Amino acid sequence: MCELHSIHSSVSRPGRPSMGLPIVRHLAIILAVASIATACTPGGPPGQGGSDTGPGTTPTRKAITISLEGEINALATELDSAGVSGLSSYLHSFLHDYGTVAGDRGEILPQLVAGLPSLDDGSWEVHDDGRMDVTWKLRQGVLWHDGTEFTSADIKFGWQVTVDDAAPLGNVPTESKAVTAIDTLDPYTVVMHWKARNRFGAQMMRSQFNILPKHLLEEDFLANKAAFGGHGYFTSTDAVIGTGPYRAAEWVRGSHLTAQAFDGYYQGRAKIDSVTFRFISDEQTTLANVLAGEIDVANRGLGWTGVQTLQQQWESTGAGKVQNQPTNWRHVLFQFRPELASPSSLLDARLRKALIHGVDRVALVDGLFPGAGAELVAHSIGYPGTPIGDAVEKSIVKYNYDPTRASQLLAEAGWQKGGDGNLVNSSTGERFQMEFNAGGGDEDDKSFALAEANYRPLGIELFYQSFGGRRQTPQESVTFTGLQKTGFPFNHPRFAGRWDSREVAGPENRYASGNRSGYANPQYDAAIDRLSQSLREADELRAWGEAWKILTEEAAVMSLFFVPQPIAVRTGVEGVFPENASGEATWRVHTWEVQ
Template structure:
C-alpha cells in the first residue's frame, strides 16, 4: 500500500467514525440505500449512455428479454425467446427476416394502463425519429416494417440479415399514451420531460423523489405484475461524487452497498484488505466481477495532428500500460489490445500489441514531422507545440492517477498533457456525445456479450448536429474497410464466418487506433453481508437487474 493511499484511508476512517457518531449507521429493514459516484444525467435511457442511468433505471423498467447474473437470456415481458427452431424467427428470400414477439398478458404501466404491442411500435418510431437524438438505433434502423398482429403480438420485418435479430429493440418500451403528446411537442420537450412526474415505469419499482445532486428515491410499484414483486419497499440511490467520501459512507453504514458505479478498484482492494485484517467494514463483502467494461481514451480524429495514425501509434507506444495496471490494480485488471474483451466470442488474440517503447514513439513522431524544440516539447514544421488536452470525470481517483502516469510518460518524449477534468454530467452530456473536445476524452463503456463494431465504429454512427448527435463513433473514425467489415458482421448468420470478420476488423482497428486501449476493468461492488440476492453481472446488465429479489436476512 502506498503512503498516499494509507493517508487517504486514514482520513476515510476518521470521516467514517464521524458519520457513525452522527447516527447515520441506523438501518431500516424496509429500505436499501445504494451509493454511487455518478448521478444519472436523465432517467430517459433513450438519451443516456451513462452506467449510472442504467443502474438507476434497472429496477424501474422491464424489457422483452433480460440477462441474468450468468449472462443467460430469459424472457421478461415476452412469453418466450424467438428462435428459428420455434418458428418465431424466420429467414426469408432476399436476405430478409421476420421476428415475431408475443407479450405476456396483463403487464401494466405505473398508472395501471395495460402494456400492448402499440407501445412497442411507438417506441420504435421514437427511436427512428431523426429529431430526437437517440444515441443508438443500430437494430431499429434495420427494421423496415413494424406489424401489429393483435394486442399482444407484433412482427418485426428486417430488411437485411442480422445475427441478433431476436434480442428486441434498442431500448426498453415507453408508454404511447404518455409520450405521444410529448414527442409531438418536439425534441426539447422529449429531452426535458420530467421523469419524476411522467409515467415511464413498468418495472418492480417507481420513482418517488429525485433531488438533483443528492439522491433518488424509488418505491415498490403496486401495479407491477411481471417477474416478481419487490421484497423491500424502498430503494434509495445516494449520489456522492468523491469516491473517498463514498467509501467513508459505506464504512459508517450510511449506505448498504456500492454499485460498480461507485467503488474504484484501488479502494475495493484496500477495503477488502481491511475486512480480511478485521480492521473495519467487517459487515460488508467486496465483489470483484470479471467485466466487459473497457477503459480507453478517444481521439478526436478531426484534429489535424491526430489524423495522422503515426502520431496516434506513437502516443500508445509511449505509455507503459502494463506497468500502469500492475501498479494500480494488483493484477485484478489487464491491458487491452482491442475494443473487444477476451471473453467476447469474436475476440482476436493476434491483434497488434503496442509494447512500451519510447524509442519507437520518437521514431514515429519524427516520421510524422515532429521534433523536440529548445524547450524539450515536440513541435512540427509550423512551429506548433504538441500540447494535448484530456478530459475525464472529475473526482475519479483511478482516472486521475492514470492521467498523471500518462502525463509523466509523455513528457519523457516531449509531449505535454493538459488535464481538464469535468463533472460526469458535463462529460457524458456535452463533451463526449457532441464531440466537443479538441484532442482526447477518457472514459469507459460496458459492452454486452454480443457487441459488434457497427454501432461503435461505422462512419454512419458519427454523432453530428445534423443527426442530433446520435451514434457512438465519437472519435469520428471514417474508414471504408471498417464500414465494409462492420456491416458484413451484422448480416453474417454463420458464426465461424462472423468470427473471421470480427478478427479482420480488430486487426484493422489496432493498426489505425481511433482510440487508445487502456485496460478492461473488473466491476467492484461492496454489499452488506445481510443483503441477499445481489448478483453483479460484469456486463451491460446493471447490478439492479433483479433488485426486486433483494432482501434483508432476518
Template sequence: MKEEEIRGLVAGVKDGSLSRRSFMQRMAAVGIMAPIASQILAWNDVAMADATVKYKPTKAGGGGALKILLWQAPTLLNPHFAAGTKDQIACRVFYEPLAGWDKEGNLFPQLAAEIPSKANGGLSADGKTVTWKLKQGVKWHDGKPFTADDVVFNWEYAADPATAAYTTGSYKDIKVEKVDAHTIKVIFKEPTPFWADPFVGVVGMMVPKHLFAEYKGAKSREAPANLKPVGTGPYKFVEFKPGDILTGERNTDYHVKNQPQFDTIEAKGGGDAVSAARAVLQTGEYDYAWNLQVEDEVLKRMETGGRGKVVAVPAGDVEFITLNTTDPWTEVDGERSSAKTKHPTLSDPKVRAALNLLIDRDSIEKFIYGRGGIATASFVNEPKQFKSTKLKYEFSIDKANKILDEAGWKKGADGIREKDGKKLKYVFQTSINAPRQKTQAIIKQACQRAGIDLELKSVTASVFFSSDVANPDTYTKLYVDMEMYTQTQPQPDPERFLNQCVSWEIASKENKWLGRNVSRYTDPEADKAYKAAQTELDPAKRAALLIKVNEIFCEANVLLPIISRTVVGAAANNLTADISGWEVTTWNLAAWYRS
C-alpha cells in the same frame, strides 16, 4: 469441437441425458463461452434459462429502504437519451425491456412472456423475423395497461431521426408490426444472427405511448416524463434532483409475484468511488456502491471493516483511450471535432503508434486495478471467441522515440517534438477518479520522455458522462485531443458494442452528440466487415468479421485499450444483489433482497 459433436451435446440437453450446466462446461472447455453456448441452445429449440438468483422472500414489501450509491450522479430519466451508464442505471429503476441478460449471458424475460426460439415459433428459419409474446396483466405506474401498441411506439419513437435518440441504431433499420394486443413481430431487412438487440437490455427499456406520443420527433426533449418517469418497473417515481438524488417507492401492482422486497429505493449521486466504497464496506451507511474504480489495495483494506464485501463479475467492459483524428480546436458549422476536419498531428498514424507504445499497461494493472481488470491490447475481450489473438501490447519509450524520429518529429529547445510548426502538445481528459488520475500521470511521465507534452484535464464524472447537449465537456463531444473512459459492452454479443467503429454512428451536432462513434475515425473496410457481420449466420465467419472491425481500429491506434475491466461493486453482507456483467447494475432490481 466439430459441428456433429456440438449437435450431439445439444441433443443430450433436449432429451435430458445431459444437464444444461454440463453442456456449458463442455462448451467452455473448447473456448465457447456461456453467452454463445446459450444462443446455440436457443437456436436448437432448447429453452433459455428463466431464472437468475434464487429469490427467497415469500412476499413483496417489508424490506425497508434500499440505499444505492451512484457516485456518478444521473442527470436524466429517459432511457432513449441515456448515453451514460449512470443514466441507464437510473432509468432501469422504473423502466423495463422485453428481456435482459443475466450474469451467465442468458436472455431473461422481463416484459416478455417468454424468450423467442424456434420451438415456440418466435424465431424464423431464415433469420429475418422475431416474434415476441408480451406478458399479460402488466400495468404502467399510472394504471394504464402495457400492450403491443407501446412496443410498436417505442420503435417509431427511437427510429425517428428527429427524436435524436441514443438508441436509434437499434431501431432505424427494422420494421415492427403488431400481431395482436400482446404480440409483436420484428422484421429485419436481412438475415440477422444477433436478433436480441431491439427491445432488449439498455436499449430496450419501454416508455409509455400515452405519455410520449405527442413528443416523438423534434419535441422529444420537451416531454414532462423525461424527468418524471412512468414505467412498469418494481419502483414508482417519487423525486429526482438531477446530479444529486433519485427516490422511488415500491410498485404494489408489480407484475412479478412477491417482488420487490424493498419498500423504497434511494439512489444517491455525487462524491467519489472511494467514499462510496467506504460507505458500504466500512460504515454500512449504504447497501450497495456501484462502479468501484478504486485501487484494489484500498478495497482490501476497507473490507476488513466487516460491514460489506466486494462483488466482482466478469464483463466485456474496457478502459481505453480515444485519440481524436479530427480538429477539436477549430469550429466548423457550429461544432468542434467535426468530421469535416483533420487533427493537426494525431492524423499522423506514426504519432498514434508512438502514443500506444507509451502506455505502461502492466504497471496500471498491477498497481491500480488488481481484481478490477487485466491489461489488454484488444477493444473486445469477452466472450473469448470474439477477442483478437493478433493484437499485442508493448511498453517501449525507446521504440516510441525511434518512430517519431523517423517520422520527422524533432525535439525543440523545450524538449517537445514538432514538425512544420506543429507541436506534439495534447489535452488529455478523463473523469475525476483516483485510478484514472494515476493512469493519466503514468502516461504523461512516459510521454515526456518521448518529447510529447500532455496537459491533464479532469472533469466531474456527472458532467463528463452527461448527455447535456449544451455542455462542452461531455465525453461524446471529444472537444480535446484525447480522452480516457470505460466503454460498457451492454450484451454478450459485441455487434452493438462495435457500432462505435462505423461511419454512420459518428457523434455530431446533428445527432446531438449521441452517435456512438466518438473518435470520428472511419475506415471503409471496417464498415464493410461490420455490415457483413450483421447478416452472416455462420458463427465462426461472423466472429471473424467482428474481430476484423476491432483490429482495424486498434491497429490504426485510434482506440488504445488499456484494461479489460470486471464489474466491481460493494454490497452489504446481508444483501443479495443480482449483478450481471452484461447489463446495468439495476437490470433485475426487483430480485434484490436482504436476508
C-alpha cells in the same frame, strides 16, 4: 442502549428523523463512526433492524437502501425530453421490465417476451431485398402496476410515440427508426417490419424500443403530442406505472425515492419488500454512510480513495464486499491525416507499435487506481470474460510494455538519438516532438505524466494539449496532430465508426462523423460491414475478431485501460453482483435477498 444517527448532508433515511449533521470529510471521524457502528449493530441482517420474529408476531419487512451518486431525473423510458440520466436508467430496472435484457455476462435474454426470434424457426425472416420481418411472442399474464394486462398494443404504442416527429422527445433509438411498421396479430404476438437487414433484429432492449401503457397514455399523447415529453408519467410517482418487480411509492426531491414490491409481478413477488434510493453526490458522505451501516448498496459514488478505505475496513470485519465494474474503455487515437500528422511518420505502423510498446499501462492503472490490479489493462475494446471480449482476445495482437522493442522499432522507422538524447529522423532531420491531446482533469493529467516519463528515455518529446475540462468543438476533436486520449463504452457495437473510412470527420459533414483520426483501410471496412450484417451470434463474434485483428495488426489504436466503477454491498445482501463484472444483475432484482 446504543444509538447511532444517520450521517448525511440534508439527506435523511426515510423513516428516521433528519439530524442535520454536516458532511463527514475526515478519515479519522469516518473510521471512528465505523467502529461505533460495528459495536452498535444489532444481530439482524441489513435492512431489517435486527428484530427477530417469533410465533404470533408480524414478520419483519425486508428493506435495503441503495445510494446513487446524484438525483434521478426521470421515472420511465429514455423519452423524457430533458434527457435521461444514467442514474435514472439504473432505477428503471427496478420499476420496468423490457422485451429483452442483458444478463450477467452481457448475453441477451428474453424478459417480457417468451423467447428470442430465430432464423431457424421462421420467426426472423430476411427477404431477398434485405427487408426483415421479426415475430415476437409475448409472455402472458404480465401486469402493469395498475393491474391492467400488458399486451402487444403497448409495444406498438411505445414505438409509435418514439418515432412520431410531432413529439419532440429526448432520444429516438436508431433501431426504432429502422422499423417501418409494427403489426399486432393478437394480444401476445408482435411483428416488426424492418426496412433493411439489421443485426439487432432479435433484440428489444430498453435503449432500442420504449414500451408504454397504451391504456393510460394514448389519450394524452394524441391530445398534445408536442407536450408529451413533459408528461407526469416520466416524473411523478402518482402517474408512472411499469411492469417491473417494484413500483415507485415516494420521491422526495434532493433526498430519496422509495419503491415497494409489486404483488402482481409475473415472475413472483420480489424477495425484498422495499428499496430506498438515496441521492448522495458527495463521495465522503457516501463512504461515511456505508461505513456507518446506513447504506446497504453503494451504486458507484465512491471515490477510489474511499474504496480503498472501505475495503480495508471490510477485510477486517467481514462487513461487505466491493466489485469493480468497468464502464468505459480508455484509448489513444493516432492522427492518420498526412497534412496533420506530426511527426509525419505516425503513418508508419512501426512507429505506432513502438509508441504502444513504450507505455507502461500496468503502472498507469496502478497510478490511477491503486490496488485495482492489472486486469484493468486493456488490449482492445472487448472486456475479458464476455462473449465479445473472448472472441476479440483470440484474434488481436498485443503490445506489452517493452522499451527495448520500442527502441528497435523506432530505429527501423528511421529515428536515431541525437547528441542531446532526443530522437531525430535520419532522413529529414525532424525532431520527435508529439502532442498528447486530452480533455483535462486528474485522469488525463496523470496519463500524460506517465506517458511523458515513459517516452523521455526513448528520446521522444511529448507535450500536453489540454482543454481544461471543457468539451471540445467537433472541429477541435479532429485536428489534433499526434495522440488523442479518449473513451468509448466497452463491448459497444458502434465502435466500428471510429475507424470507418466512410465516416471520416471533415468540413463536408461539419466534423460530426465518428472517424476522428482519419484512419482508412478497405479490409477493415469490409470486416465491419460483415459485423453490421451478421444475424447469427457466431458470425457476429467472428466479425468482431476480424475487425480487431486488423486494427491491432496495424496498431491503429492504443488501448489503455478499463475505467472501474466500484459497487459496494454489505454482507447479507445477496444477488447484487453479476457473475462477470461487466454484466448486469438488475435484470433479476426480484431475486435479490436479505439474509
